[in-house]
Amino acid sequence: MTFEVVNMSFALPEMFMLAMACTILLAVAFLGEKGASTAYGLSQLTLAITAILIYQSLGKAGLAFDGTYIKDAFSDVLKIAICIINIAVLLYSTSYLKARGLFKGEYYVLAIFSTLGMMIMVSAAHFLTIYLGLELMSLCMYAMVAMHRDSMVSTEAAMKYFILGAIASGMLLYGMSIIYGVTGSLEIAPIAQAIQSGGLDNTVLSFGLVFLVIGIGFKLGAVPFHMWLPDVYHGAPTAVTLFIATAPKIAAFAMAIRLLVDGLGDVHQHWQGMLIMLSVLSMILGNVVAIAQTNLKRMLAYSTISHVGFILLGILSGSQEGYAASMFYALVYALMSLGAFGMVILMSRQGFEADNIDDYKGLSSRNPWYALMMLILMFSMAGIPPLVGFYAKLTVIKSIVDINLISVAIVAVLMSVIGAFYYLRIIKVMYFDKPEQQQALQAPTDIKLMISANALTVFALGLFPGSLLALCASVFSL
Amino acid sequence: MFTNLPLLSLLIWLPVLGGLAVLINGDNRFTRPLSLLVSVITLLLSLGLYVGFDSATHQMQFVEQASWISTFNINYSLGIDGFSMPLIILTAFSTVIVVVAGWEVIQHKVSQYMAAFLIMAGLMIAVFAALDAILFYVFFEAMLIPLFLVIGIWGGPNRVYATIKFFLYTLFGSVFLLLALLYLHHVAGSFSILDFHDVTLSLQEQIYLFLAFLIAFAVKVPMWPVHTWLPDAHVEAPTGGSVILAAITLKIGGYGLLRFALPITPDASMALDWLVIGLSLTAVVYIGFVALAQSDLKKLIAYSSIAHMGFVTLGLFIVFRIFANSSTGSGAVLAVEGAMVQMISHGFIAAAMFLCVGVLYDRMHTREISAYGGVMNTMPIFGGFAVFFAMANAGLPGTSGFVGEFMVILAAFQANFWFAFLAATTLILGAAYTLWMIKRVMFGEVANDNVAQLTDLNRREFWMLASLAIIVLAMGLWPAPITEVMHASVEHLLTQVSQSKL
Numbered sequence: 001m002t003f004e005v006v007n008m009s010f011a012l013p014e015m016f017m018l019a020m021a022c023t024i025l026l027a028v029a030f031l032g033e034k035g036a037s038t039a040y041g042l043s044q045l046t047l048a049i050t051a052i053l054i055y056q057s058l059g060k061a062g063l064a065f066d067g068t069y070i071k072d073a074f075s076d077v078l079k080i081a082i083c084i085i086n087i088a089v090l091l092y093s094t095s096y097l098k099a100r101g102l103f104k105g106e107y108y109v110l111a112i113f114s115t116l117g118m119m120i121m122v123s124a125a126h127f128l129t130i131y132l133g134l135e136l137m138s139l140c141m142y143a144m145v146a147m148h149r150d151s152m153v154s155t156e157a158a159m160k161y162f163i164l165g166a167i168a169s170g171m172l173l174y175g176m177s178i179i180y181g182v183t184g185s186l187e188i189a190p191i192a193q194a195i196q197s198g199g200l201d202n203t204v205l206s207f208g209l210v211f212l213v214i215g216i217g218f219k220l221g222a223v224p225f226h227m228w229l230p231d232v233y234h235g236a237p238t239a240v241t242l243f244i245a246t247a248p249k250i251a252a253f254a255m256a257i258r259l260l261v262d263g264l265g266d267v268h269q270h271w272q273g274m275l276i277m278l279s280v281l282s283m284i285l286g287n288v289v290a291i292a293q294t295n296l297k298r299m300l301a302y303s304t305i306s307h308v309g310f311i312l313l314g315i316l317s318g319s320q321e322g323y324a325a326s327m328f329y330a331l332v333y334a335l336m337s338l339g340a341f342g343m344v345i346l347m348s349r350q351g352f353e354a355d356n357i358d359d360y361k362g363l364s365s366r367n368p369w370y371a372l373m374m375l376i377l378m379f380s381m382a383g384i385p386p387l388v389g390f391y392a393k394l395t396v397i398k399s400i401v402d403i404n405l406i407s408v409a410i411v412a413v414l415m416s417v418i419g420a421f422y423y424l425r426i427i428k429v430m431y432f433d434k435p436e437q438q439q440a441l442q443a444p445t446d447i448k449l450m451i452s453a454n455a456l457t458v459f460a461l462g463l464f465p466g467s468l469l470a471l472c473a474s475v476f477s478l
Numbered sequence: 479m480f481t482n483l484p485l486l487s488l489l490i491w492l493p494v495l496g497g498l499a500v501l502i503n504g505d506n507r508f509t510r511p512l513s514l515l516v517s518v519i520t521l522l523l524s525l526g527l528y529v530g531f532d533s534a535t536h537q538m539q540f541v542e543q544a545s546w547i548s549t550f551n552i553n554y555s556l557g558i559d560g561f562s563m564p565l566i567i568l569t570a571f572s573t574v575i576v577v578v579a580g581w582e583v584i585q586h587k588v589s590q591y592m593a594a595f596l597i598m599a600g601l602m603i604a605v606f607a608a609l610d611a612i613l614f615y616v617f618f619e620a621m622l623i624p625l626f627l628v629i630g631i632w633g634g635p636n637r638v639y640a641t642i643k644f645f646l647y648t649l650f651g652s653v654f655l656l657l658a659l660l661y662l663h664h665v666a667g668s669f670s671i672l673d674f675h676d677v678t679l680s681l682q683e684q685i686y687l688f689l690a691f692l693i694a695f696a697v698k699v700p701m702w703p704v705h706t707w708l709p710d711a712h713v714e715a716p717t718g719g720s721v722i723l724a725a726i727t728l729k730i731g732g733y734g735l736l737r738f739a740l741p742i743t744p745d746a747s748m749a750l751d752w753l754v755i756g757l758s759l760t761a762v763v764y765i766g767f768v769a770l771a772q773s774d775l776k777k778l779i780a781y782s783s784i785a786h787m788g789f790v791t792l793g794l795f796i797v798f799r800i801f802a803n804s805s806t807g808s809g810a811v812l813a814v815e816g817a818m819v820q821m822i823s824h825g826f827i828a829a830a831m832f833l834c835v836g837v838l839y840d841r842m843h844t845r846e847i848s849a850y851g852g853v854m855n856t857m858p859i860f861g862g863f864a865v866f867f868a869m870a871n872a873g874l875p876g877t878s879g880f881v882g883e884f885m886v887i888l889a890a891f892q893a894n895f896w897f898a899f900l901a902a903t904t905l906i907l908g909a910a911y912t913l914w915m916i917k918r919v920m921f922g923e924v925a926n927d928n929v930a931q932l933t934d935l936n937r938r939e940f941w942m943l944a945s946l947a948i949i950v951l952a953m954g955l956w957p958a959p960i961t962e963v964m965h966a967s968v969e970h971l972l973t974q975v976s977q978s979k980l
Binding site for chain 1: 548550619626630631649660
């Protein structure tokens with residue numbers, strides 16, 4: 001009996017979040033139009049308390065719910081990161097939503113449910129749990145993209161996202177069912193044991209593996225499964241783009257680790273080749289196509305694709321150090337992406353989206369401080385030291401140099417040079433061009449403070465990356 | 479007295495923090511004095527390195543060590559030897575000059591301009607002082623950011639093209655350096671540059687690593703044919719930017735070859751020395767002719783920089799031929815010391831030449847040689863300085879420009895007569911393009927009304943050029959203090975390169 005109690009406590013943060021999500025839903029239903037502010041406040045509270053609950057339970061590890069749910073250091077760290085990032089996302093998005101008549105309680109309900117889905121993905125120890133978490137997260141996001149229902153681009157983006165997302169889920173399920181057929185289990189640990197003990201049909205196993213990789217590729221946005229990404233990032237309201245572009249990438253990374261490393265770690269040689277293809281193609285296509293973009297949101301979408309390529313590098317290395325490097329990269333990417341889309345929100349106002357690169361012309365003359373913040377974020381994304389993006393690239397490239405995949409490493413560094421070009425272009429526009437408009441920023445103080453804190457964190461982590469790197473390494477060295 | 483202070487850390491962080499203070503202070507009447515104060519204190523502190531330096535040993539001195547990223551055993555590890563110490567002082571000195579040079583000229587975003595140069599000074603000193611490969615790389619790349627902004631914000635009409643070209647060119651080179659460093663860590667199990675010196679590597683590994691180093695540092699030097707970013711960057715950069723580019727950033731290329739390529743991959747350096755020697759001689763001869771054809775003052779000096787830096791790389795890589803021809807190795811010492819003296823001397827002379835162009839440009843707002851003529855008539859004091867620096871640039875005995883080139887040419891005779899012969903053409907070509915430029919700009923009748931209205935140097939410009947002139951003359955007449963401090967380090971480097979790692 002006591003055993004059961006301990007088991008339940010492992011999922012306490014998620015249960016709390018579920019209860020709160022339902023409360024917010026009810027509050028919104030009863031309060032109607034006025035409910036949005038309440039929903040916003042409750043959502044922030046929920047995320048903060050959930051993060052604290054997870055923090056307090058650090059150090060405990062084990063399985064719950066008959067081995068379908070796992071709590072370990074990996075899941076704790078990622079869940080705390082997801083909560084913190086979503087707090088920032090909600091903070092950024094509020095004024096944007098208000099200015100466009102989208103400030104409704106549903107946004108927050110969907111965001112919290114989606115966050116819950118991410119947390120379930122991170123903690124999944126069973127194929128079904130992964131799938132449930134993934135669907136909970138994705139379905140909420142489809143609805144969020146479509147929130148601006150009068151906008152043609154938003155509706156189109158939501159449609160694309162939904163259809164391609166559904167195909168991806170189908171692929172993933174198909175792969176899961178094949179692996180179940182081979183190993184006779186849906187739980188991740190028994191699957192790993194079954195593969196380790198050998199005697200399985202390798203062809204069928206690889207066949208299932210291919211579908212899993214496709215599913216992961218879709219969710220991460222790796223080439224050639226990236227088609228939805230630029231359209232969705234571009235079409236969705238910026239507040240929603242911000243939500244999609246940050247925490248879900250961490251969740252998708254966790255899903256990749258749970259499936260490929262925890263579950264199918266022993267057939268590493270099979271998935272390594274596939275990931276090399278995805279990674280190299282993502283880095284090349286993402287960086288090259290980003291150069292041609294004139295819309296900042298689209299450019300950042302292609303830049304995401306290239307970052308995904310780098311995240312995959314660490315996973316494909318197959319070493320503890322590589323996984324830690326990828327985790328570091330995913331966290332840093334979420335932080336940088338948060339700042340970059342936050343900047344788009346900061347610059348935008350009613351009737352002005354600030355999503356064209358030309359909208360940033362002469363920003364350093366108009367707002368030197370925010371131009372500096374954007375400069376930090378862009379140089380960090382480009383991977384120029386002493387900013388944290390450099391260490392992210394450094395560690396993943398180090399992990400593949402250590403397994404002697406020098407040719408892949410060469411592609412990676414060359415692509416980061418090409419990538420530097422389009423980030424430099426943003427800086428060029430901000431610093432070297434004359435301003436075309438003189439309108440002052442209208443963003444409220446909380447966003448201004450948040451963007452400064454966000455960029456300065458990127459800078460501070462660049463000077464002292466040691467503790468976060470050590471944290472990522474410790475998660476995998478157990 | 480100086481041994482107890484973390485002098486190197488002070489030298490790195492004082493200008494960086496000083497730069498931030500200038501930036502936060504904003505544009506007001508304290509901006510310029512504060513910048514000057516920071517740069518002068520930095521210079522005085524850097525002289526402390528010279529005073530406390532023990533020139534009898536090749537060991538790293540003023541060593542500092544602290545853990546930085548413990549997961550990967552990356553350390554904040556600093557130290558200097560006879561190669562880096564003079565370059566650090568050169569950096570500190572150039573920064574003072576740059577602050578003084580921008581005193582009245584820069585009126586737009588002054589605090590940002592000064593802050594960029596101060597921060598850059600700290601980062602460049604750190605490049606020379608870093609003993610950890612990742613620390614080196616971080617500073618090596620980080621210094622691109624302020625320079626990128628300096629050229630892009632305060633540069634000429636085509637500045638955006640020039641600065642992006644500069645940034646991408648150098649970034650392209652340095653990513654290969656990063657790969658090489660990661661591979662070396664894989665082999666050596668540490669990121670310490672001194673540990674890298676001791677690893678054993680097969681010839682094939684060495685060749686790949688050497689090529690990576692060569693790409694990274696050849697872009698910085700710059701060596702022909704990857705030099706094309708330099709004329710663009712120089713022409714568009716503000717005077718201060720040109721001074722720092724010519725005086726320091728180019729030296730980082732030469733320093734990198736000394737610190738990484740030669741000691742870590744000696745066998746590959748020997749196997750591929752023909753490549754570097756060939757490129758260096760091409761730079762000396764071909765770029766000399768290219769310089770002759772320039773009609774833009776800054777472009778001419780930029781090409782002359784490339785030709786002069788050819789001597790540096792030539793001096794460093796003829797040592798293998800000298801070893802093959804003679805057993806004593808005294809010629810090899812001469813070659814490497816010549817290369818080092820050439821680097822430092824070029825730092826002063828090129829800086830002075832760019833400042834002279836800056837003086838003219840501030841008055842006439844053109845760099846076309848044809849717009850000038852007979853400047854000597856209206857600016858006699860300036861004319862004196864300009865002719866003196868031009869002579870130094872051409873390698874007149876008694877100036878520092880002569881010492882380095884002469885040492886390298888002398889050493890080249892021990893390697894191969896034809897190397898020396900081709901290198902010596904610089905004495906003719908250098909004199910030709912420099913003096914012809916001087917003739918067209920300075921002498922003859924007053925060419926037009928604009929020239930007739932020129933005013934001579936003010937006090938600030940006079941002391942700026944005079945201090946450089948004194949150093950150029952002193953180094954030319956008595957180079958011993960500089961060669962002495964580096965002697966032990968040069969000998970150590972030569973033992974390292976003469977021992978095969980195979």
